[in-house]
Structure formats: structure tokens, C-alpha cells
Amino acid sequence: MVRAIVGANWGDEGKGKITDMFASKADIVIRFQGGANAGHTIINEHGRFALHLMPSGVCSENTTCIIGNGVALDINKFINELEDVKKAGLNPKLLVSERCQILMPYHILLDEYEEERLGKAAFGSTKSGIAPFFSDKYAKIGIQVNELFDDETLKAKIKNICTLKNLTLKYVYNKPLLDEDELFATCMDYKEKIAPFVCDTHTYIQNAIKDGKEILLEGQLGTLKDPDFGIYPMVTSSSTLAGYGCVGAGIPANQIKDIVVVTKAYSSAVGAGEFVSEILDEEEAQELRIHGGDKGEFGATTGRPRRVGWFDCVATRYGVECQGATQVVMTALDCLSYLEEIKVCVGYELDGEVIDYFPTTPALKKCKPVLKTLKGWHCDIRGIRNYDELPQETRDYVEFIEKEIGFPITMVSNGPEREAIIYRNK
Numbered sequence: 226m227v228r229a230i231v232g233a234n235w236g237d238e239g240k241g242k243i244t245d246m247f248a249s250k251a252d253i254v255i256r257f258q259g260g261a262n263a264g265h266t267i268i269n270e271h272g273r274f275a276l277h278l279m280p281s282g283v284c285s286e287n288t289t290c291i292i293g294n295g296v297a298l299d300i301n302k303f304i305n306e307l308e309d310v311k312k313a314g315l316n317p318k319l320l321v322s323e324r325c326q327i328l329m330p331y332h333i334l335l336d337e338y339e340e341e342r343l344g345k346a347a348f349g350s351t352k353s354g355i356a357p358f359f360s361d362k363y364a365k366i367g368i369q370v371n372e373l374f375d376d377e378t379l380k381a382k383i384k385n386i387c388t389l390k391n392l393t394l395k396y397v398y399n400k401p402l403l404d405e406d407e408l409f410a411t412c413m414d415y416k417e418k419i420a421p422f423v424c425d426t427h428t429y430i431q432n433a434i435k436d437g438k439e440i441l442l443e444g445q446l447g448t449l450k451d452p453d454f455g456i457y458p459m460v461t462s463s464s465t466l467a468g469y470g471c472v473g474a475g476i477p478a479n480q481i482k483d484i485v486v487v488t489k490a491y492s493s494a495v496g497a498g499e500f501v502s503e504i505l506d507e508e509e510a511q512e513l514r515i516h517g518g519d520k521g522e523f524g525a526t527t528g529r530p531r532r533v534g535w536f537d538c539v540a541t542r543y544g545v546e547c548q549g550a551t552q553v554v555m556t557a558l559d560c561l562s563y564l565e566e567i568k569v570c571v572g573y574e575l576d577g578e579v580i581d582y583f584p585t586t587p588a589l590k591k592c593k594p595v596l597k598t599l600k601g602w603h604c605d606i607r608g609i610r611n612y613d614e615l616p617q618e619t620r621d622y623v624e625f626i627e628k629e630i631g632f633p634i635t636m637v638s639n640g641p642e643r644e645a646i647i648y649r650n651k
Contacts, residue, residue: 232447233544239556241265254282257473259445260297295473349496459498
């Protein structure tokens with residue numbers, strides 16, 4: 226069976242922990258989109274890991290982890306992260322699709338130069354080269370992993386890349402130009418590093434499906450960062466939807482049977498973009514930020530403070546609808562235990578009217594949150610493993626949100642550890 230684990234919101238929902246939990250029972254875990262621009266933090270018996278390119282299944286010795294063709298592969302970050310994982314005593318089985326494309330050093334530079342050029346209008350990029358990478362992929366001037374092993378094809382492509390990029394570097398950014406020989410040498414270094422992992426993952430995955438293997442698709446970020454259905458243009462550059470797993474991993478569309486959509490008990494986001502339920506009072510926001518997550522609400526990749534806000538029922542309902550959720554997991558419920566009252570966004574006020582749907586970005590810019598106040602439980606709920614043992618106010622909160630979003634919340638997380646999960650009988 227194929228299961229996808231994806232985010233409902235802006236990312237940072239706690240997918241890493243949920244993937245790690247499911248991965249212990251999976252045969253294969255596949256990263257199918259994104260790159261090293263966002264991280265998944267997982268905590269288990271092996272330690273604490275902030276993973277960026279490694280699939281969250283690296284902690285499970287019986288699991289094969291695959292970097293799918295839809296990923297922006299930063300080879301140096303891949304190798305460095307693998308070394309860190311091995312230092313923890315792990316030796317994951319890793320495969321990289323031969324059709325995967327390589328994130329090059331000039332992608333990172335172009336990302337930095339464009340944010341610099343935009344100034345105050347910048348996108349809030351992590352400057353990991355993601356947008357330039359995907360631009361090149363669809364302009365058909367990206368470098369696939371398999372091309373590293375064909376010198377003639379590679380040299381011709383590098384020549385064309387330098388011709389195009391150097392015009393931009395010279396006339397748009399006034400920055401140093403690319404050198405063909407240096408790029409070829411970089412590619413040869415990449416070839417040596419990645420060669421042990423390269424595989425025809427299409428055939429591998431097809432055989433695994435025929436053999437009835439348990440396959441887990443791991444998404445990065447969430448619905449609202451999708452380039453089509455998110456808060457465009459403040460989005461990422463590859464689709465964050467479960468359906469894209471069919472493309473980014475090479476899974477037949479009729480094979481994804483379970484879509485686990487993760488949402489957090491409150492809202493958080495890194496980077497710019499519309500965020501209707503954001504807490505604008507900095508003192509109030511900082512208090513939630515400090516209580517949030519394992520080490521507070523600070524980005525696993527950037528380390529920068531996340532924007533935080535109240536749970537947004539409008540955005541989350543839209544998010545799980547777009548993902549096609551079969552079940553929803555709510556994480557970080559314990560982080561709200563300090564509050565006597567908890568606000569929830571139940572609608573948007575747009576031009577004097579209250580709406581319950583998620584509009585396009587121009588309208589979203591004008592929306593104000595319609596908030597409902599619920600009673601908090603104001604006590605520590607960590608350590609509880611039975612849903613019925615949670616305070617009544619905690620259960621009321623979960624069930625109120627479940628009704629608002631219209632999808633079953635089958636699990637709630639009340640701590641950062643893998644075992645800190647409560648299963649609900651639905």
C-alpha cells in the first residue's frame with residue numbers, strides 16, 4: 226500500500242515526527258518534491274535530527290529511503306547530512322533516482338542575487354536555490370543525475386547554461402560570470418559522491434508495488450505553499466500536494482490509498498506571505514513561539530523565528546480538501562497548555578462580509594480573522610496516551626476543530642517524541 230504524509234498549512238506542521246512514526250513500519254520512504262530548503266525535526270531513540278534532504282525513514286534500519294525524481298538534489302548537503310546521520314550510529318539504505326535533477330552552486334547564488342535585487346519586495350527565500358533550480362528544470366536546462374555519467378552530453382549542456390546564465394549575471398546582477406571548466410569539475414566531484422546511490426528508482430518502485438510493499442511518500446511544506454493552490458507568489462517551487470507524489474516519485478495515480486494530512490494545534494509559518502490568523506502582538510506571539518515545539522518556533526533550516534498565529538479553520542479545511550485527506554493528525558497540542566483561553570479563526574471578514582472559503586491572494590490580503598474563544602485546559606498534558614484521559618477542554622478543542630474542518634482527526638500529538646501520540650477511535 227502507498228501512503229502519503231503531507232502538510233495542511235504553511236509547512237512546519239510536525240510531519241517529520243509523523244513520518245518517522247509511520248516509517249518504522251514501512252518498507253520504503255520516498256521524498257518526492259522540494260529540496261533542502263525546509264527541515265523535518267524528529268526525535269526518537271537514536272537522538273534528535275533536523276533532516277533536510279534525508280527522508281525521515283533513515284532511522285528505521287529495515288526501510289529503504291529514496292530521493293525521488295521530483296526533488297531538488299543538493300549533493301553536498303545530501304552527503305553532509307548522511308555523514309551526520311551515520312555519526313548517530315545509523316547506516317540507512319539510500320537510493321537516488323537517476324532522473325533526479327541536481328541543484329548547482331549557481332542556483333544558490335542566483336537565489337541570493339534575486340532576493341538582494343528585490344530588496345523590500347523579496348520573497349523571504351531560504352536562499353537554497355530552489356526557485357532558480359525549478360526554473361531551469363522547466364526551461365529544460367537542468368542537469369539530471371544520469372547526465373553526470375555522459376561527458377559529451379554534460380559538456381554541451383554546461384556550455385549552453387553558461388551562455389544563458391552569464392547574460393543574466395552580467396546584465397541583471399552585475400556579478401562574476403560562470404566558467405565552463407569549473408562547472409564541469411564540480412559535476413565530476415558530484416558524480417563521484419553520488420554514484421553509489423544512483424538507481425533506476427522507477428523499476429525499483431514498480432517492483433515494490435507488485436510485491437505489496439508498504440510505501441510512504443514524504444511531503445515537504447504544506448498546501449498553502451503549493452505554487453498552484455497556495456498563497457502565490459509567496460510559495461515554494463514544486464507542488465506540495467499528495468497527488469504530486471505520483472509525478473515526483475513515479476507512483477501510479479491509482480496506488481495512493483491513504484493520505485495523512487498533518488496540521489498543528491496552532492498556526493506557524495516561515496517567510497513572507499498572507500497569514501490571516503497571525504498574532505500581530507509581538508509579546509503574545511513570542512510567548513506562543515517560546516512554548517511551541519521541541520525547541521520553540523524557530524526554523525529547522527534557517528533558525529529564524531517563525532510567524533505564529535491561532536489555528537485557522539478556513540485555511541486548514543481548504544488545505545486538507547486540496548490534499549484529499551483520508552485522515553488528519555493534529556500535532557503540538559501540548560504547546561497550548563499554558564493558555565487559559567485559546568482563540569480559533571473560524572472565518573474571514575472580506576469587504577464587510579464573513580466568508581468561510583479560502584480566497585485567492587489578492588482577496589486574502591484584505592481578509593481579517595473572525596475569532597472564536599475557547600476555554601483552555603491550563604495544565605500539562607504530556608505523558609497522556611489515552612484520549613479519554615485528556616482534560617475535557619482539550620477534547621473540546623480537538624472536536625471543535627474536527628467539526629470545523631470536516632475531516633476526521635485520528636491522532637493527536639502531545640509531545641515531540643515519537644511515542645507521544647494519542648490514537649482516537651473513529
